[in-house]
Amino acid sequence: MKSGTLSYLLLCSLAQRVKVQPEVVTYPGQTVILRCQFPDPGKTELTQVSWILEGVSSRTNIAVFHPKFGINYPLSPVDGRVSFMIDPPPLDNPTIQITDIQMTDEGKYICEYATYPSGNEQGVTSLVLLAKPANSATIIPVPAGSTPVAVARCESANGRPPAAISWVTAVGGNASSPGTMQNSDNTVTVRGEYWLVPTLADNGKDISCVVTHRTLATPQTFPMNLVIEYPPQVKIVGYDNNWYLGRTNVVLTCQADGNPIPTTVTWRTMSGLMPDPVQVNENKLTVLKVDETVNATFICEVRNRLGTGRDQVTTAVREAPAPPSNAGVVAGAVIGSLLAILLVGVLISVLVSRSRRQQQGYRGNSKADSAAHLYSSGGKNGAGNNGNNNTPIYRGEAGLSEKAANHGVHPGGVALVESTPTAQDILLSSELDEAERRKFDELEEEDERYDNFRPGGPILQLRPHDEDLGAGYLDDMESQRDGSVISRTAVYV
Structure with missing residues (x-):
């Protein structure tokens, strides 16, 4: 290992013997305490301690203590505001305080010991001053164009350390690089701008400036809306291509969109003369009554x-359109009449x-009743039969069967009683279905067999033989379920 490296490690080891705070953060106007200790000197003799302010380009002693010569505060930027916490301080704990901290007080503060035999030993504390910046954001109104311009500006002034500025927006543009300005009080002002090519479509779009700083718990956001200026965009509405002579109160409306808001609206015609029936009220043009004079171009x-x-x-x-026709009314009346007739x-x-259903029980007997056999005195061929008459007398309508028609009045006491058929009889007879017609034919066959029959005994009649076959006699007859009729008073043997 080289000797230079060994010497460096030794110095680092010795420097660690001076205990200080690596960083102290404070605000302007506050009082700050800078601590320094030499906790275990051992055989090292501490002869003097000094506090030094190290600036960008110089080193200045701000406080000195010597056990024999006492305390000294040399002329410095903190003169009058710096002092030892204990007077006199213990040599192994020379802590100082600085009051009314200013932004220019920021820097490195070195606690340095003069020792024997090792020489000088020190510890360094960085004093960091925070200044809460004044943040703001503004919109820059710009006219619509084809080249990029700044449309919004954001500023964080007089802060320490410098703030960070960012942008949030959906419009297509770019943020400029923030500019930083160092102030005389050691604070920093940061400015940022947002640039884009302004168009009508961008007017009113959202854009936000976001400022982030160490003194802020959360970033500060400034929401804004872009202001893009443009001349008025005009459109006339209300003309329906149906201005006919005599029409009244037709209106044209002049719709305009511009930024800034339009201030003047003017109506005129291509000829320069406004027709008499026309009234103008700001953006509305009203024609009180259409005539030939309003056949024009309005601007x-x-x-x-x-x-x-x-x-x-x-x-x-x-x-002018033709007057409305009443054909619709007539057609409605005709249709209404037809519907009424249909309803009736x-x-x-x-x-x-309903009437047919009520008379359903009589349909099977209607034809038989219209040709009912009435029994009277006298034989079928005119010969007497002990004063009794078994020959049927038919009561019916015209058009009876040939058999019934042959039973006219003749010298034997046989009488044919005819009556005019009613409308109901005709309706019912015409409504007879095939089954009922077959039933009637069977009844006629049965009557023929009865006519050929020669009874063994006489029929006792309670009326005289020569009694007139009138209405009373007919009332004496009673219809049976099989279609035949019998007398109520006659006794059959």
């Missing part, structure tokens, strides 16, 4: 500090259907 001009924007619309006046028809159909 709206809007101004702000950066310039003028304009838009125009050409109106075309049409003929449906109602009648429902009532007829």
Whole structure:
């Protein structure tokens, strides 16, 4: 091992015998205590201790203690504000204090011992002063353009140590390198800017400056909105291409967007003359009644500090539309009438259907009743049969079967009673289904067999033989379930 390296290690080992604080942090105006100890001198003789302020370019003694000659405070930047904590201090613990700390007091403070036989030994304390900066951020209004410019500025002034500045935004730009300025009081001011090519689309976009500093528990954020200036953008709305003669209160609106806000709105026509029916109120143009004079080109001009924007619309006046036709009313009335007729028809159909259901039990007997056999005196061929008559008398309508038609009045006492059929009989007879017609045919066959039958005994009748077959006689007859009719008063043997 080289001798130089051995000497360096020995010095480091000796230097460690002086105990100091590596760093002391304080604020302007505070009182700071700088500690120094030589805890185990052993055979080393301590002859003197000195506190030295080491600046950028010089070293200055600020406090000296000699056991024989006492305490001395040489002229220094801390003169009048520095003192030993104990007067006189113990040589092995020469701690000092500095009051009313100023930003210029920051630096390295060395506690140095003069010893025998080892020579001088020391310990170094770094005094760090913190100054809370004054932070701010501002937006820089700029006109829309095609070259990059600064649109926002952020500043952290009079801080110690220097602050860090960053940006948060969604717009496409770049942050400039922060500029640092050293102040006379040893504080630092940091400034940063954000640059971009300003466009109308960037106006109002969010941007934030974020300042980070040792004195702040959390970073300080300044949210802002970009201000991009541009001349007015103008558009006329409200024309529907349907200005006809006589139309009233049609309105054109001049919509304008600009930054700064437009201050002047002017309406004019291409010819320079405003028609009589027109009224202008700021950004609105109202035509009280459309006539030929408003067949023109209207122009709206809007101004702000950066310039003028304009838009125009050409109106075309049409003929007045024809009066509305009443065809719709007539068609509605016709349709309503048809619906009413249909409703009445449906109602009648429902009532007829209900009536048919109520008379369903009589449909099977309607045809038989219309040709009911009524029994009277006299034989079928005109010959008497002990005063009794088994020949049926038919009560029915025109168009009966040939068999029934042959039973007219003749010398044998046979009578055919005819009656005019009712509308219900016709309706019911026409509604007979095939099964009911077959039933009626079977009844006719049965009647024919009965006509050919020669009963063995007489029928006792309670009325005279020559009694008129009138309405009372018909009331005496009673219909049976099989379609036949019998007398209520006749006694059959």
